[in-house]
Amino acid sequence: MNSDVLIIGAGVIGLCIARELHKKGFRRIEIVERGKAGQEASFAAAGMLAPNAETDKIDDFYHFCSESNGLYPGFAAELLEETGIDIELDRSGTLFLAFSEKDAAVLRNRFNWQRDAGLRVEHLTAAETLGLEPFISTDVCESLFFADDWQVENRKLLAALLKYTQLNGIEIQEHTEIQRICLEDGKITGAESASNKFLADLTILATGAWTSLIKLGEAAMPIIVKPIRGQMIGFHPHERLFQRVIYSPRGYIVPRADGRILTGATVEDAGFDKSVTEDGVGKLREAALEIAPCLGDFEISDRWTGLRPFAAEGLPILGEIPNAGNLFVATAHYRNGILLAPLTAKIIAARIAEGKVSEYLKIFHPQRFRGVEQLSQLL
């Protein structure tokens, strides 16, 4: 098949771009996925939509996160209408707890500058915090409340995006690993696996942590993305104990609508090793019990890992390889790919369908890698 658009990678980024392009009228879209669709980082994630709780400055990346967050209510409503799947967007806000004077100093600093910058943040006493979440530790000293930091059930988001592809004739070829982007006479013609060639007018790399393993013609991929492992554990009390996402400086808990509580996450440079380790699980359990000692009454019901795609400065890589004209990259969303998926898809699709170049494409462009600059001169 000769597609209009070939998307490599069926994570949240590839799937969202496929949907957005389809909504803009593209009809021959093919996705190629090395494993099963939607089973890597996007499946492992905690689903927090948190532009504010972890930020220490207002910069382009903050605006990108915040703007994408603002798309979520409409995005969730559209997906429900299109697929019948509720992605459980929960807008109850996020708490960030302090358990010591040292923790509190960091929180107060964040509160002061965020308040001065006009962000929605509240400083709560221990009593106010316990009033909101009675099952957390009574050792809490104070907290910040971020009303604009939400969560979504990322596995349902993936299910909704996959249903969209099924309903709209977007083909996904699973268990097919792309090895090379095909380059003929200075033009990208598609991509190839060990046994197949996928011809397309336009190719998009949405390959997450694995992006640098793919060859570009005979050359190495000039974009450096590395995997950063995140381990997670889960508890499953039979009733819902917490109402909102709760952070401490050492971890977080995310309560799902069905009662599950996710705890995350380690940040480890372990190559492509996706093992769960005793050490990782121990640290996560400790962080969870600091936030809520009552979790010690429950067995760990689940444990898993995912590989976050990380590039220089922790910033995404978005846009076209210059002069190729028909090769785009959308990767390296690192810790915020669920949050950033809707806006990433919109700006990539607007660039492809209408030639609109969003400011964010100018900021997060792939040319910031020297090799891309050199490659584009050859094309």
Ligand SMILES: Cc1cc2nc3c(=O)[nH]c(=O)nc-3n(C[C@H](O)[C@H](O)[C@H](O)COP(=O)(O)OP(=O)(O)OC[C@H]3O[C@@H](n4cnc5c(N)ncnc54)[C@H](O)[C@@H]3O)c2cc1C
């Ligand atoms: C533990 C953990 C917690 C996280 N929590 C959050 C959170 O709370 N909020 C948030 O916003 N983000 C979070 N993230 C980050 C988020 O999960 C990622 O940024 C996001 O999922 C990246 O999406 P992706 O589609 O680029 O990558 P992936 O979901 O990894 O998808 C990439 C896909 O490309 C496929 N692929 C790769 N190479 C090839 C190839 N050669 N041929 C074919 N297919 C290929 C892979 O198999 C994979 O399916 C978390 C991540 C982890 C690991």
